[in-house]
Amino acid sequence: MTAARTGPAFSIHDVPFSTRGSWFDISPVLAQQSYAEDLHLVSHQNGMHPVLRFVPLDSTTGGRADTCVETTPGMLSWIGERGRIDLAYETPHTIRLRGEGIGLRVASAAQRLTPFTGTYFFRDPVDGAHVFTSYETGRRYRTTLLAGAVGEESGSQALGTADRGVAVTAEPGGVWEIAVEELDSARRPYTPSAAFHEVVAAAGRAFSGFCDAVAPWRSPATPAAEIAAYVMWSATVDATGLVTRPAVLMSKHWMDKVWSWDHCFNALALAPGVPDLAWDQFALPFDHQDETGALPDSVTHSEVLYNFVKPPIHGWTLGHLRRRLAVPLGRAELAETYRRLSRWTDFWLTARRAPGSALPHYQHGNDSGWDNATTFDPERVVVTADLAAFLVLQLHELSCLAEELGLDGEARSWRRTAERTQAAMLDQLWTGEAFVARGADTGDTWTSASLLDLMPIVLGEHLPDEVAKILATRIEAHLTVHGLATELPTSSHYRPDGYWRGPIWAPATILIEDGLRRSGHHRLADDIGARFRALCETHGFAENFDALTGAGLRDRAYTWTAAAYLLLAEAHELGRAKSAVHTG
Secondary structure, X not given: XXXXXXXXXXXXXXXXXXXXXXXXXXXXXXXXXXXXXXXXXXXXXXXXXXXXXXXXXXOOOOOEOOOEEEEEOOEEEEEOOXXXXXXXXXXXXXXXXXXXXXXXXXXXXXXXXXXXXXXXXXXXXXXXXXXXXXOOOOOEEEEXXXXXXXXXXXXXXXXXXXXXXXXXXXXXOOOEEEEXXXXXXXXXXXXXXXXXXXXXXHHHHHHHHHHHHHOOOOOOOOOOHHHHHHHHHHOEEXXXXXXXXXXXXXXXXXXXXXXXXXXXXXXXXXXXXXXXXXXXXXXXXXXXXXXXXXXXXXXXXXXXXXXXXXXXXXXXXHHHHHHHOOOOOOHXXXXXXXXXXXXXXXXXXXXXXOOOOOOOOEOOHHHHOOOOOHHHOOOOOXXXXXXXXXXXXXXXXXXXXXXXXXXXXXXXXXXXXXXXXXXXHHHHXXXXXXXXXXXXXXXXXXXXXXXXXXXXXXXXXXXXXHHHHHHHHHHXXXXXXXXXXXXXXXXXXXOOOOOOOOOEOHHHHHHHHHHHHHOOOHHHHHXXXXXXXXXXXXXXXXXXXXXXXXXXXXXXXXXXXXXXHHHHHHHHHHHHHHHHHHHO
């Protein structure tokens, strides 16, 4: 019996196959820009590590079978002329595989075993399961036969270099089935919880429920909404190691971390439908806030990095997030959030303001999130208007929170600091035609062709009208057929795949679209949103996109891109519905 397929199809070369909560995926992507012929079980514990290789076998010759791979949210399949293999997640740590007409070899991804690297393989005499023990992940991968027969077994207990693995087959007309588990040291012998078709159906229902919660507004006018929801659902991992809460990784390809501004966009997209998960996304980096109030640059399973930070967009995020959360924050949670956001803001006002300076500075392009933007070409330790603008919004949000908590004196203090910071930004960095960057050491100023210089539009209603108008005009010059180029395409520094020197990015799109709308430039905001939606519907949810061709670049399953699409698609659908009601 072949299990019924559910949900939209997608390319396994672009989007890894996984499930909510799991720390591993099934994919041909083994490392940054590294694609294998075979699908692998790739774990994200202790880093990104391919552990097992799956090779479909021709039942007649025993050699590799020619197959094509089809994927939907509930099931992955290898389809060949003589049969098929289906794979589904039973739990976040267990997959089930079932084959008919085609066999399968499950093998170690690495043939070389050293005292510190590789995968050791043996047959467990307790239950007869075959176990792969990975040095890289520190986990075991147990393969249990449920139906059919074990064919060739090789490399059991071998040391050094060896081909380690086991093949499973079935009699002609028969079916084989196995379970593969990721576990720690030991677990009771595996027993199935349900028949294979029931596992597939349950996986499909789990995703459908998530999709209905996150994108209940979807329609044929937003055709990428389901895949966007799948990218986010499948990239979610359970709290494990240093990941203190359920987390949406940026990807289950090689960008398998939570960076301290990426998480904000994921939180916003999830807020109406899955508020608890949304709040976990916002709060997770704050769980690792250091003694100075700084947030880490990134968090993942076994590593928290502090050598850089990310921009303080958290006040902007919190204001939007509170309006989108289906369940309002309780007073205790609000007070804790106020304390954490205050400490994050104090970091920028103390550790990142030179003596006598009214404005904070970045120490490297990485601090801004726009790592190699041309704004940072002359110098890296710089005072920029985007940073001042984000900080002003954060100060206003703190003022509102303080008022709500009855801290009137603190509310006034935050408001005064916001006003002084914005006044200094306009006085010191605005020329009347553009915002300049200023070297924190040298005092030199310069402009660039980077979209980053126009990011103060995020201030929206707080900006003087004449400043907002000039910024809007200059932003429109960055707008290609596909969206906002991060470097003017006419610039000599423009690069099609130049990271922040040309490609279109989701966070810049969302922040600028919102700022334009709040400053009254609705037509341009609508245009930017429409082009970005069309870009994702045509080219998927890549880390960034070629601004002139629209082609997806770098990591091809990036959650903040999916989140940005969901935010813009939701606004578009709700706007259409409101317009229809008004017209009616």
